Amino acid sequence: xxxxxxxxxxxxxxxxxxxxxxxxxxxxxxxxxxxxxxxxxxxxxxxxxxxxxxxxxxxxxxxxxxxxxxxxxxxxxxxxxxxxxxxxxxxxxxxxxxxxxxxxxxxxxxxxxxxxxxxxxxxxxxxxxxxxxxxxxxxxxxxxxxxxxxxxxxxxxxxxxxxxx
Amino acid sequence: xxxxxxxxxxxxxxxxxxxxxxxxxxxxxxxxxxxxxxxxxxxxxxxxxxxxxxxxxxxxxxxxxxxxxxxxxxxxxxxxxxxxxxxxxxxxxxxxxxxxxxxxxxxxxxxxxxxxxxxxxxxxxxxxxxxxxxxxxxxxxxxxxxxxxxxxxxxxxxxxxxxxxxxxxxxxxxxxxxxxxxxxxxxxxxxxxxxxxxxxxxxxxxxxxxxxxxxxxxxxxxxxxxxxxxxxxxxxxxxxxxxxxxxxxxxxxxxxxxxxxxxxxxxxxxxxxxxxxxxxxxxxxxxxxxxxxxxxxxxxxxxxxxxxxxxxxxxxxxx
Numbered sequence: 001x002x003x004x005x006x007x008x009x010x011x012x013x014x015x016x017x018x019x020x021x022x023x024x025x026x027x028x029x030x031x032x033x034x035x036x037x038x039x040x041x042x043x044x045x046x047x048x049x050x051x052x053x054x055x056x057x058x059x060x061x062x063x064x065x066x067x068x069x070x071x072x073x074x075x076x077x078x079x080x081x082x083x084x085x086x087x088x089x090x091x092x093x094x095x096x097x098x099x100x101x102x103x104x105x106x107x108x109x110x111x112x113x114x115x116x117x118x119x120x121x122x123x124x125x126x127x128x129x130x131x132x133x134x135x136x137x138x139x140x141x142x143x144x145x146x147x148x149x150x151x152x153x154x155x156x157x158x159x160x161x162x163x164x165x
Numbered sequence: 166x167x168x169x170x171x172x173x174x175x176x177x178x179x180x181x182x183x184x185x186x187x188x189x190x191x192x193x194x195x196x197x198x199x200x201x202x203x204x205x206x207x208x209x210x211x212x213x214x215x216x217x218x219x220x221x222x223x224x225x226x227x228x229x230x231x232x233x234x235x236x237x238x239x240x241x242x243x244x245x246x247x248x249x250x251x252x253x254x255x256x257x258x259x260x261x262x263x264x265x266x267x268x269x270x271x272x273x274x275x276x277x278x279x280x281x282x283x284x285x286x287x288x289x290x291x292x293x294x295x296x297x298x299x300x301x302x303x304x305x306x307x308x309x310x311x312x313x314x315x316x317x318x319x320x321x322x323x324x325x326x327x328x329x330x331x332x333x334x335x336x337x338x339x340x341x342x343x344x345x346x347x348x349x350x351x352x353x354x355x356x357x358x359x360x361x362x363x364x365x366x367x368x369x370x371x372x373x374x375x376x377x378x379x380x381x382x383x384x385x386x387x388x389x390x391x392x393x394x395x396x397x398x399x400x401x402x403x404x405x406x407x408x409x410x411x412x413x414x415x416x417x418x419x420x421x422x423x424x425x426x427x428x429x430x431x432x433x434x435x436x437x438x439x440x441x442x443x444x445x446x447x448x449x450x451x452x453x454x455x456x457x458x459x460x461x462x463x464x465x466x467x468x469x470x471x472x473x474x475x476x477x478x479x480x481x482x483x484x
Contacts, residue, residue, distance in 0.1 A: 041480045044470070048479065056476050062467050069466050085468045091449060092472075093315035093366035114317040115473065116448075121318055122473045141473040 026061045026134055030160035034153045049157070055142030055150040057157050062135045075130035079109045082126055086113055092124060102129055106163040108136070114144070123147040125154070129163045136163055305381050305435070308354045308442035310372035314365040319343065319448045322364050326446060329360050335441065345446040354442040361446060381435050388428045395421045 031037050031049045035057065038048040047059040064072045086092040092113035100110045108129035115122050121144040129136035138161060140154045141147070147154070314322065323345050327337055335349035335357070349357045354372075362370060398418045405411040 038479055043480075044475065044478075048476075050479065054477065056479065058476050060467070060470065069464055081463050081465060081468060082471065085463060086471060087315060087366060087368055090472055091316045091368070093317035095317075095366075114315075116316045116319050117473070124473045124476070126471060135467070137467070137471070139471065139476055141476045 026163075026165040027059060027136060028160075028162040028164065029059060029138075029157060032153045032156050034150065035157065051142075051146070051150045051153060053142070053146040053150065055140065055146050055154065057138070057140045057154060059161075060137045062137065064130075064133055064135060070135070072132075073130075075107075075109060075128060078130055078135055079111070079128055082128060083111055086111070086124075086126070091115060095123075100127060100158075102161050102163045103159060104162045104164075106131070108163075110158075120144075127158060127161075129161075131163060131165055134165055136161075304376045304378045305439050306351075306374045307377055307435075307438045308351055308372065308374050309445075310354065310358050310370070310442065311445040311447065312358070312361055312367055312371075313369040313447045313449065314367050316343075316448050317365060322448070323446075325364050326361055329357060329364075330444075333357055338443070343448045345448075347444045347446065348441040349444060351440055351442045354444075358444060361444065377435055377439070381432065384428050384432050384435070388425060388432065391421050391425045391428065395425065 027046070029047060035049040035051050038045075038050065042048050044060075045058040046061050048056060050056045062070055064070055083094060083097070087094055090113075092115045095112045095114050097112070098110050100108050102108060106129050108127055110125060110127045113124045113126070115124065122141060123144050124141040125139065127136075127138040127140075129138075138158060140158070142150070319342065323340065326345055326347065327340075330337060330347045330349055333349055333353045333356075335347055335353075338346040338348050340346075347357075358370070358372065395418060398414055398421060402411060402414045402418065405414055
């Protein structure tokens with residue numbers, strides 16, 4: 001009976017570790033000193049950090065082929081889908097688009113958008129890295145003047161991004 | 166005053182005239198557009214009233230009508246309202262400065278026709294085609310365009326748009342925080358539309374040319390007929406001896422005069438809209454129910470998580 005209990009505990013611990021690491025293994029990012037990471041209560045994002053002026057950086061890793069509405073597709077497709085959605089439905093203005101590389105050399109694309117909302121101008125950047133299994137969506141946004149102040153910090157965080165899967 | 170025009174005979178003549186009203190005047194086939202100077206020139210902002218300078222010839226009031234015209238020679242009393250058919254097709258009114266591109270399709274059909282270009286760049290219009298000769302002159306076109314621009318730096322973009330329009334001698338019809346309605350000289354419609362489209366991230370461009378040649382022609386014929394009737398009524402009024410006859414004629418004169426004023430109002434409206442195109446600039450996101458059927462809505466729910474709203478909505482945070 002005791003052995004069975006031990007085995008069960010080990011199995012649960014193993015399962016927990018597997019789940020824990022499978023969720024975190026797909027990327028790595030270094031939070032700059034000027035930003036603070038949001039706690040584990042944040043369910044909407046895999047990672048989110050913000051500056052004291054409210055410029056936020058978020059990461060979502062979405063599994064391709066796992067869900068019906070996330071088919072497997074390449075980077076060109078997902079970048080195009082993102083661009084179209086933001087411009088046609090979101091009303092965001094596409095300010096620029098540029099190729100980027102992750103810290104470990106993975107190629108991606110960064111779309112820079114702008115939008116006015118309630119009389120305030122916001123900047124919103126979306127960086128996409130697409131692997132065989134995942135779509136890495138790293139977005140950063142905030143009021144334009146605050147974003148401009150923190151731009152180097154955001155760029156530092158983005159430059160530290162490692163695509164693991 | 167001839168004696169045969171008194172009493173019952175005068176009443177009979179008046180009745181006959183009234184019955185003849187719809188039939189008299191120029192028939193449609195008689196109409197030929199006046200070849201006066203370009204309306205676009207006349208309506209140029211520096212001489213915005215110049216279009217009506219010639220209108221001094223015309224006066225709706227019977228009292229001021231020249232006696233010579235009252236005799237029934239009303240041939241030119243309405244022609245000042247010509248849109249200058251030959252000039253309308255010229256480079257001054259054509260939106261891109263080269264008329265054939267827009268006018269060729271109408272020349273083929275020869276009738277009232279609306280043509281729309283939805284979601285297309287203005288520069289994508291049909292290539293110039295040979296003009297079909299038309300005895301009726303080239304069409305009178307009213308250009309209307311709309312732009313949907315992404316919501317970004319709206320105030321600055323509006324100021325730039327206003328500068329472009331005013332530089333081209335256009336004017337702002339209305340301005341709101343998310344919308345700008347501009348009137349621009351028709352000759353520069355396409356050029357200005359292109360320049361406005363470069364101000365921001367344009368989500369949609371839509372423009373159309375409406376051919377109003379038939380409506381204008383009909384109104385001009387109606388105006389000519391009404392003015393001829395008014396002239397005849399004035400002759401009859403001058404000859405009337407009985408008070409009741411004079412009152413009856415004056416009542417008809419008043420009705421005809423009102424008709425004339427209404428027609429002139431409609432013609433002026435057409436004149437204005439032909440000379441100055443309207444561009445409606447919206448600053449907004451397209452709503453789902455406005456997306457055309459042929460625009461596919463991607464069914465990937467993760468895309469809905471994009472945007473500043475979602476990103477800045479942090480658990481526990483108060484905004």
